[in-house]
Ligand SMILES: NC(=O)C1=CN([C@@H]2O[C@H](COP(=O)(O)OP(=O)(O)OC[C@H]3O[C@@H](n4cnc5c(N)ncnc54)[C@H](O)[C@@H]3O)[C@@H](O)[C@H]2O)C=CC1
């Protein structure tokens with residue numbers, strides 16, 4: 001079986017490239033023989049081959065030749081070189097997908113033969129376990145079929161939204177970068193528990209399940225976060241004492257500034 005009779009190739013098998021590959025396989029969307037990945041690092045490719053059995057190559061053009069959907073997952077500063085290397089062998093039969101932060105659709109369209117469909121997406125690392133968040137934006141040549149292909153591909157990795165390309169830097173600032181913010185919060189909550197005498201293992205388990213449970217509850221009920229906070233804060237109780245410390249420390253302002261900084265930085269990468 002392969003995905004809608006389309007073979008998928010990934011150029012750049014690093015953190016995000018390999019998370020997507022593993023996510024597609026885990027979701028049963030395609031079989032290992034229908035996937036190919038290229039990278040400059042032989043050890044990364046060998047490890048991917050060992051753990052997933054997908055096809056690997058050090059030759060980016062082999063990915064183009066053997067795939068209908070080509071996902072560019074190299075660092076933003078490597079996109080242009082990689083694109084120039086393979087652009088002439090890409091045809092209108094291909095769908096080009098880029099996950100590179102900040103690299104515009106027009107950069108791709110400028111280098112590719114005219115008529116090639118491009119979709120720019122911003123996934124995140126929880127794609128690895130099917131809990132990803134992906135936003136996608138359509139290039140000028142991408143049609144309904146291309147959108148459906150990309151949505152089917154990325155919905156195997158979690159939730160998918162279609163947005164305007166102009167919104168993708170802000171998407172990057174929240175969900176692209178967000179896993180790093182979330183684990184910093186988790187680690188710090190666990191540190192608090194350790195400071196108060198809990199074992200690291202117990203403290204982390206408490207923090208993780210609290211984050212999952214709270215997020216799932218907001219997702220399931222669409223309750224406003226402030227209303228849930230109010231329900232947890234008993235009058236004169238322990239939560240409001242902790243909330244006071246967070247407000248004094250400016251946690252909200254810090255998180256807003258973090259999203260703003262990531263969004264701006266993403267915009268500088270193009
Ligand atoms: N790490 C993350 O959480 C997310 C990353 N992204 C985007 O994904 C892309 C990749 O990021 P990461 O996976 O974090 O970086 P990474 O450094 O882990 O992976 C990039 C891979 O590309 C390979 N590479 C470099 N030049 C190459 C070339 N010419 N041909 C083939 N392979 C080449 C590298 O050896 C490396 O394995 C970036 O554009 C980033 O903006 C998007 C969303 C989330």
Ligand SMILES: O=C(O)[C@@H]1CCC=N1
Nearest residue numbers: 101172175176177178
């Ligand atoms: O840090 C970065 O630039 C990439 C984009 C989103 C997550 N990681």
